[in-house]
């Protein structure tokens with residue numbers, strides 16, 4: 542049951558997208574709309590997606606967020622969320638990210654998958670996700686909440702496309718039966734110093750559980766995960782702040798490494 546009017550949804554989508562595109566921070570929207578509900582929050586996110594697609598941007602994937610205990614604890618929340626990835630979020634491996642286009646970016650080490658069959662909820666399971674996994678891919682996400690000081694509640698962050706800003710994939714691609722996503726280790730380094738470590742199990746016990754949850758959450762809106770979808774399963778460790786000049790490298794067990802530099 543949505544609470545906000547269509548006009549308010551459109552206004553808030555424009556407000557948050559402007560903050561993203563012009564790189565300025567805003568106060569969290571629940572301060573002004575304390576009664577907004579989950580459906581409103583996703584309606585705003587879908588309206589931002591519609592605006593980008595109307596301008597010719599393709600939606601090239603989906604992501605889950607707040608799927609690890611480290612992330613939930615860092616952000617003070619307890620339920621995962623999902624969001625979309627637009628074509629211009631993608632940065633090549635080894636590439637540069639311009640700090641001027643972002644507000645206060647942080648980096649996250651993630652495991653991504655690409656599906657080869659549609660996944661429908663409710664009731665989607667880890668086994669179904671594994672059977673529908675074409676490839677497991679290493680990914681680094683750059684999140685950049687549009688909210689001041691990265692402070693938000695869940696509805697505000699859902700509306701803000703779960704802080705999505707940039708992402709990088711690289712390394713090696715493996716089939717689902719060639720890697721154990723649960724024990725797969727990751728090591729994040731900034732300027733050669735290890736800043737975070739973890740394993741796939743940090744993400745809801747198994748990264749595939751994150752994809753199953755995505756299918757089940759999408760079902761609430763009458764949607765599913767189409768075959769061929771690229772999905773980032775969520776940060777394994779807490780997100781790490783970066784500044785201009787930082788080189789970020791994440792090494793993945795069996796999957797090679799991904800790197801980016803902030804300028």
Ligand code: OOG
Pocket residue numbers: 605606607608609612616649682684685686698703704705774775776780
């Ligand atoms: C929300 C986005 C979280 C993840 O991987 O957990 C996310 C945030 O923490 O700003 O992308």
Ligand code: MG
Pocket residue numbers: 604605606649651682684773775776
């Ligand atoms: Mg993430």
